Amino acid sequence: MTRAPVRVFVAAALVVGGLLPPLAAQELTLPNLTDSVKFAAMGDNGTGDRPEYDTANQMAAWHDRFPFDFVIMLGDNMYGSQKPADFVQKFERPYRPLLETGVRFYASLGNHDNPGNNAYKPFNMNGQRYYTYAKKNVRFFVLDSNYLDPEQVGWITTGLRDASEPWKIVYFHHPLYSDGGRHGSTVDLRVRLEPIFVKYGVNVVYSGHDHIYERLKPQKGILYFVSGAGGELRKGDIEPSAQMAAGFDQDRSFMLNEIAGDELHFQVISRTGQTVDRGTMRREHGE
Amino acid sequence: MTRALRFVADHYLLAPIGAIVAIGWANTFGASYFRVADMLAFAVNDVGMAFVLGFIAQEVVEAALPGGTLHPWRRAALPVIGAVGGVLGAVATYDAYIFSGDSRNLLQGWPVVSAVDIAFCYFTGAAIFGRGARLTFLLLLAIASDAIGLVLIACRYPVPDARAAAALLIVPAIWSAAQLRRIRRQSMWAQLVVSGTLSWFALYWSGVHPALALLPIVPWLPHSARHLDTMGDPDRVRHVSPSHFEHVFRYPVQCLLFLFGLVNAGVLLKGFGDGTWGALTASLVGRPAGILLTVGMGVAAGFQLPRGVYQRDVVVIALATAPAFTFGVFFATAVLPVGPLLTELKIGAMATAAGALLVCGTARLLRVGRFARTGIGRH
Numbered sequence: 293m294t295r296a297p298v299r300v301f302v303a304a305a306l307v308v309g310g311l312l313p314p315l316a317a318q319e320l321t322l323p324n325l326t327d328s329v330k331f332a333a334m335g336d337n338g339t340g341d342r343p344e345y346d347t348a349n350q351m352a353a354w355h356d357r358f359p360f361d362f363v364i365m366l367g368d369n370m371y372g373s374q375k376p377a378d379f380v381q382k383f384e385r386p387y388r389p390l391l392e393t394g395v396r397f398y399a400s401l402g403n404h405d406n407p408g409n410n411a412y413k414p415f416n417m418n419g420q421r422y423y424t425y426a427k428k429n430v431r432f433f434v435l436d437s438n439y440l441d442p443e444q445v446g447w448i449t450t451g452l453r454d455a456s457e458p459w460k461i462v463y464f465h466h467p468l469y470s471d472g473g474r475h476g477s478t479v480d481l482r483v484r485l486e487p488i489f490v491k492y493g494v495n496v497v498y499s500g501h502d503h504i505y506e507r508l509k510p511q512k513g514i515l516y517f518v519s520g521a522g523g524e525l526r527k528g529d530i531e532p533s534a535q536m537a538a539g540f541d542q543d544r545s546f547m548l549n550e551i552a553g554d555e556l557h558f559q560v561i562s563r564t565g566q567t568v569d570r571g572t573m574r575r576e577h578g579e
Numbered sequence: 580m581t582r583a584l585r586f587v588a589d590h591y592l593l594a595p596i597g598a599i600v601a602i603g604w605a606n607t608f609g610a611s612y613f614r615v616a617d618m619l620a621f622a623v624n625d626v627g628m629a630f631v632l633g634f635i636a637q638e639v640v641e642a643a644l645p646g647g648t649l650h651p652w653r654r655a656a657l658p659v660i661g662a663v664g665g666v667l668g669a670v671a672t673y674d675a676y677i678f679s680g681d682s683r684n685l686l687q688g689w690p691v692v693s694a695v696d697i698a699f700c701y702f703t704g705a706a707i708f709g710r711g712a713r714l715t716f717l718l719l720l721a722i723a724s725d726a727i728g729l730v731l732i733a734c735r736y737p738v739p740d741a742r743a744a745a746a747l748l749i750v751p752a753i754w755s756a757a758q759l760r761r762i763r764r765q766s767m768w769a770q771l772v773v774s775g776t777l778s779w780f781a782l783y784w785s786g787v788h789p790a791l792a793l794l795p796i797v798p799w800l801p802h803s804a805r806h807l808d809t810m811g812d813p814d815r816v817r818h819v820s821p822s823h824f825e826h827v828f829r830y831p832v833q834c835l836l837f838l839f840g841l842v843n844a845g846v847l848l849k850g851f852g853d854g855t856w857g858a859l860t861a862s863l864v865g866r867p868a869g870i871l872l873t874v875g876m877g878v879a880a881g882f883q884l885p886r887g888v889y890q891r892d893v894v895v896i897a898l899a900t901a902p903a904f905t906f907g908v909f910f911a912t913a914v915l916p917v918g919p920l921l922t923e924l925k926i927g928a929m930a931t932a933a934g935a936l937l938v939c940g941t942a943r944l945l946r947v948g949r950f951a952r953t954g955i956g957r958h
Contacts, residue, residue, distance in 0.1 A: 372681050403852065403919060406683045438684050439918035466919050476849050479609035480917055483617060 320357050321559050321570045328552035329427045330358065335366025335465070335500020336402065337522030340382035344523035347544045347563045348386035354561060355390060358548055362395060363387075364432065366500035366519060367402025367465025369415065374406045383414065398425065400434045402465035402500060424451050430551050431457040435464035437481055437499075445484065452492035459551055459575060462489065463498040469516045471536050472502025473529045489514055495575050496556060504529050504541040505560055507569055511535065515573055519560075521545045540568040591698035593833045594905045597840025598929065605845030616842045623842045624912055625789050627835040629779060632729070633793030634832045635697060637825045639722055641802045655719050657884065660877040661870040662723030665900060666693040668869020673861035682853040688924045690735070690914050692861035693728035694906035695721040696931075703899050703935050707948040712887040717896045720870065725906055732913040733787050745784030749795060752777035756799035767800045767824050774799070788913050800824050836905065843908045844929060850922035858907065858927025863934055867897035891945045898941050901934025 324330075332351060337344055351363075370382050384391065391397075391414065399415035401407065410417040417423060421436035422444050433451055435444065452460060467475070468482040478501075489497065490512045500520030508516040521544045530539045544563040549556065554576070560569040587593060604612040643652070669692040677685045700721040704714045756774035771793075779792035801823055874893055878884060884893070903910075907928025915921040943950045 370681075374681065401684075403684060404681045406681075408683075437918060439916045439920050441916040474849065476847070477609075478850075478919060479605070479847060480613045480922065481919075483610055483613040484917060 318565050318567070320354075321567065322358055322548060322550045322557045323552055324358055324550065325552050327428075328550050329430050329459075330360040330548075330550050331427075332360045332363045333366060333463070333498050333517070333519050333547040333549060334363065334522030335498075335518075335520040336368040336503055336524045337365070338368060338370035338382040338404075339523040340371075340378065340386075341523065343525065343544050343563060344382070345386045347522055347546060348390075350561060350563055350565050351387075351546055352389035353565065354548060355393065355395065358550075359393075360395065360548060362427070363390070363397045364434075364463050364498060365397055365399040365415070366463055366498055366522075367400045367437075368404045368500060368520075368524070369399050369402065370406070370409060371404050371524070374409065379412060398432065398434060400464050401436050401438060403438055422447060424455075426457055428551075429457050430459040430461060431455045433460070433462045435462065435485075437464040437466040437478070440481060440484060445488070448485075449488050449492070452488065452494065455492075458554070459496075459556075460492070460494045461496045461498070462494050465499060466501050467499035467516070467518045467520075468497065469508045469511055469535060470499070470502045470504075470518045471506055471531050471533050471539065472504050472518065472520075472526070473531045474526055475502045476531075486512065486514075496573075498547075502526070502529065504539060505545045505547075505568065506530060506539040507537045507560075507571070508535050509537045510573075515556075517547065517558075519545065519547050538569040538571075588830060588833045590702055591833070591836065593837035594698070594840040595932075597837040597842075598844030598904075598908075599840075601841045601843070601845030602848070606848055609847065612845050616845055619838065619842045620912075623835070623838045624909070625783070626779070627838060628790035628909060629775070629792045630828055631832050631835050631839070632790055633775075633797050634825060634828050635722070635725075636794050636797040637800065637802060637823075640798055640800075641825070644802070654885065655723070657874060657877050657882045658716055658719035659723045660882065661874040661897070662720050662727060664869040664871075664873025664876075665695075665720065665724055665866040665897070666727045666869070668872065669693060669861040669866040671869075672865025673857045676857040676860050677853065680853050684920055685854045685857060685923065688854060688858075688911065688914055688920065690728060690731035691907055691910045691924050691928065692858055692865070692903070693724055693731055694903040694910040694928065695724040695728075695866075695900045696902045696904035696906050697721045697725065699902040699904050699932065699935065700899055703902070703938055704896070707895065707899070707939065707942045707950070708892075709948070712885040713892050713896060713948070716885055716888050716892075717899055720896065720900055724866075724900065728906070728910055729788075729791060732910050733791055735788075735914050742784055743786075746781055746787070748777050748781035748784070752781055753795050753799070756796045760799045760801075767827075770796055770800060771824075790909075790913075797824070839905065839909070843912050844925065846922045846925045846929075848926070850919055851926045852919070852923040854920055854923030855927040855930065858903070858924055859930050859933075862901045862903050862907075862927075862931040863898075863937060866900055867894075870897040870900065891947055894945060895938060895942045895947045898934065898938040901931055901937065903928045903931045907931060 396416055397414055399417055410421060411419045422434055424433045433448060466478040466481060469477050494514055496515045498517045502518050503520050503524040503526040505521055506518040525544050528541055530541045545560055545568060548559045554574055556573045558571055559567055562568050670689050673689055673692045700717055704717040708714050752774045756770045759769045774796045775793055778795055779789045782792050783789040908925050911921055911924040911928055942948055
């Protein structure tokens with residue numbers, strides 16, 4: 293039996309990053325409810341250099357206050373050499389405090405990742421280039437945006453159509469929308485993926501690739517984030533356009549996210565622990 | 580106006596013009612460009628390109644007839660050896676470049692660097708050497724490289740649920756082409772419609788790139804011997820028949836090449852990356868080095884350079900194979916699905932056009948062809 297897809301509209305009205313009252317920079321603004329879905333997001337982290345370690349330490353420090361269960365990795369999880377020792381230096385050592393507390397990492401592949409890294413157990417990809425998993429009322433779809441073969445397009449179409457969870461989140465490496473000066477929007481992927489996302493009610497899309505943080509104004513009802521400064525940084529790279537809602541390109545950063553009921557709350561933290569963006573969006577239902 | 584159009588067509592400029600339009604469009608109104616390109620891609624790449632490759636195949640078949648450039652086959656031996664070396668050199672350089680970085684996903688793009696743009700070679704070569712043995716040698720190298728490349732990409736056509744048994748359709752395709760030739764000696768239309776269609780479906784359903792569909796049919800089309808170095812102007816040769824494939828399709832093929840450039844060359848210029856530099860290095864360095872090495876080995880093994888082709892000419896000829904342009908973009912499209920990796924390789928393929936400057940500079944430096952001064956630097 294086929295189920296008629298529930299059309300979901302995302303309201304932009306509550307995305308209020310710039311409108312909230314001022315707060316102490318290191319204050320947690322997320323609701324931190326017991327039964328919510330809590331996760332962090334980071335991209336372009338795997339350098340093995342000092343800034344990656346600093347950012348990872350900051351994540352661990354925030355985890356004490358906001359115990360997120362998992363981290364979504366937005367690609368380029370590993371730069372340069374990718375031998376077993378590099379997995380230690382560029383992943384296991386910096387994120388050890390999180391790994392030891394049981395935080396799971398769900399990776400997507402970036403252009404610098406060896407395709408075979410999908411077999412690395414802590415990335416939880418189970419040897420697949422693209423895959424899906426659910427956490428309570430949220431279904432995550434992870435794509436390999438390096439190349440969008442027809443099989444993958446068919447898979448995401450079917451997966452989104454059949455998903456029963458009210459929240460649908462997709463993440464992959466190359467951003468469909470970005471004001472990053474080096475790469476910018478991947479328009480050729482956008483014309484293929486966006487109609488599917490819109491048709492089947494995707495709520496939020498996370499990407500990396502541009503080494504900045506950016507929140508876009510909702511596009512066709514979908515909220516887009518670029519979070520590609522988990523280890524790499526392209527300082528001053530944002531070329532703001534009318535589609536940008538908020539951005540940060542002065543230091544490394546990562547995102548904390550919480551989905552509680554019909555609301556997504558997010559807070560973006562810099563390497564030094566400063567809050568550089570925050571907000572809430574509401575998911576609305578429709579027929 | 581007519582003269583200008585004729586000049587554009589005669590110099591195969593419609594493909595680069597299509598490419599320039601596409602790049603401008605993609606980088607200004609990207610969403611509309613990619614929607615249109617997506618809509619036309621199948622018709623142009625998988626159907627239209629069959630006529631372009633058939634057109635080139637017709638040139639080769641006619642050149643292989645008694646009296647043609649490639650007859651007897653031994654005349655083509657050294658360029659073919661050089662082409663093999665060029666492909667090996669290009670692929671080895673590309674792989675080495677990619678292995679030295681961290682973008683291993685790009686390794687699957689290695690067949691792309693076997694591509695050589697025949698039209699680019701022709702006009703660069705003609706500008707330097709004029710017509711003659713050196714230009715023919717260069718064209719043979721280019722055609723042989725692309726033939727190797729077509730074999731490499733043929734079976735990488737991404738069709739879901741490919742059925743190997745469908746390849747058997749190629750038997751009635753060839754049989755009907757042979758029978759139709761016997762019945763209607765001077766008309767090619769029945770062969771193109773009946774045999775060509777059968778062949779196209781045979782390849783498509785069996786997972787082989789359908790742009791190769793006319794290659795098994797072309798040998799049965801009406802033809803007569805010719806020299807490859809007349810490809811830019813078939814009216815120069817006496818054998819031309821108004822019913823021949825290369826005559827009838829000369830301008831339609833140009834239009835297809837324009838559409839090909841328009842549909843495939845529109846890349847976001849910010850999309851360059853390791854694949855771009857890898858493809859560029861392979862074409863500008865790897866291929867010429869491979870050609871020089873294997874041609875040198877061939878000569879050492881007893882094969883002779885054609886009369887009128889000297890060692891320093893070979894250096895310039897090897898460099899003149901650098902531009903991959905249209906064929907590079909075609910190969911890239913055949914090997915990789917849509918995405919940033921494809922974009923990187925397409926930009927690399929188009930950037931190899933810069934090889935034309937390199938070859939002109941080298942020819943000037945070595946005083947080869949039109950740059951030779953009387954009494955100085957003569958062979």
